[in-house]
Amino acid sequence: MKKLLMTLTAFALIALAACGGSDDNNGEGNSEDGSSEEKGTVTMGVTPWTSTVPPTKIAKLIIEDMGYTVEETQADVSSIFMGLSRGDIDVFMDSWMPVHQNYFDEYEDSIESTSISYEDASSGLVVPTYVDGIETTADLEGNEDMFGNEIYGIEEGASATEEIDNFIEANNLDFEQVNSSEGGMIAQAQRKISNEEPVIFYGWRPHTMFNEFDLKVVEDESGEFFESSTIHVVTNNQVSEDKEDVYDFLSNWSIAIEDVEEMIVKIEDGQDEEEVAQEWIDNNQDKVDEMLGN
Structure with a gap:
């Protein structure tokens, strides 16, 4: 009798596990191994400027933690704005205003300035x-x-x-x-x-x-050229609709210019870009939580 009860109990546990597994597989946002399913892909434009790398890598790691796959598209700035306007690129972290105003004028119907990253960039x-x-x-x-x-x-x-x-x-x-x-x-x-x-x-x-x-x-006495810039985060208009949590995070984005310069120095000294970005995240968790709305 004891062996029979043990056998029946084992069958019951197997059946319960099977039912639980079925629920997990059918549950939204979960994969076969029970882990959180990726939400989709976020494409970030990256210019060949050193100033673009630190903000992009920080945002990349945070967005990946939100459940997205992040891809980087290397291109010159005019191609990145064109990609943003077409929806091929979702985010650009390093738009210099007013220098890039012409791109906003050209693509005003399909892109937007989502936040200010930092100011007073001479x-x-x-x-x-x-x-x-x-x-x-x-x-x-x-x-x-x-x-x-x-x-x-x-x-x-x-x-x-x-x-x-x-x-x-x-x-x-x-x-x-x-x-x-x-x-x-x-x-x-x-x-x-x-x-x-x-x-x-x-x-x-x-x-x-x-x-x-x-x-x-070399100071421009006329004041017509080489104004100090404000650095903006730019998204295509679909991000606010299709990736609302990413959009909300980027809307709250900001970083100190001194932090960007410090990270550039570390990267140029040979440190891994994403390790430098992760170090910034670890040292600024309160700010990251604020940007995420936590």
Whole structure:
């Protein structure tokens, strides 16, 4: 009798487990192994700028913890805004305003500024501090040959590239802008600086160039070019409808510019990008909870 009761009990437990397993498999948001099912994919645009990486990696890890797969699309800024407008890209963490206003004007029906990441990001033409006599943009006129008549800039298609061309034309300067990647521009400037040669190139904050070199910003006295920027998070209009929790998180997003610069330094020193991002999350859990609405 005892063996019979044990056998019946075993069958009952097996049947109960089977019923429980069936409920789990049919339950919304659960996979066969009982874990939370992924909600879908969030695509993040990534420009070839060092400033884009820290905010993108932090947001990526947080969004993945929310149950999404995150994919990164590497492209120049104009392609990223086009991707946002088409719905191919969901999020861009590094839009510089007012420099990128032209993209918002072009794609106003399909994208939106979701939050401000940080403010007071200065940008403009920079020279090493050992270059005498160049303090303002007015000092450049007649001194173009000091720099070999070349201004080094970032990639073609960037708004900053167009602004520099407009600046050269507006001031009738005998300069040609030489464009390459951010890394290529910095490498060329570094070669000149190592020999203490005059060089002028595009600079902005946050960036480690101000940590690595003694630089000064060439002040634009007219006030027409190189305004301080406010960095925005941009989403396509579908995110608020299809991924409401992601949209709510990004609506609350913010980060200190000093934190971004510190992370850039760590990454350029060889630390893994996502490890640096996770370290920031661990050290700022209260802020993360606030952004998540917890």
